[in-house]
Amino acid sequence: MDQISYKTTYVNNATVKKEWVLIDAENEVFGRLAAKVAKLLRG
Numbered sequence: 001m002d003q004i005s006y007k008t009t010y011v012n013n014a015t016v017k018k019e020w021v022l023i024d025a026e027n028e029v030f031g032r033l034a035a036k037v038a039k040l041l042r043g
Helices: 030-042
Strands: none
């Protein structure tokens, strides 16, 4: 049976993936848009 790992992972300059994200907020409900943005920020 698989076990859940609670190991904290750290990123450094060699492993981080930096990219721009353009979000089209037209015709979006603010709360749902905020949830999508939060999900992107968390990774």
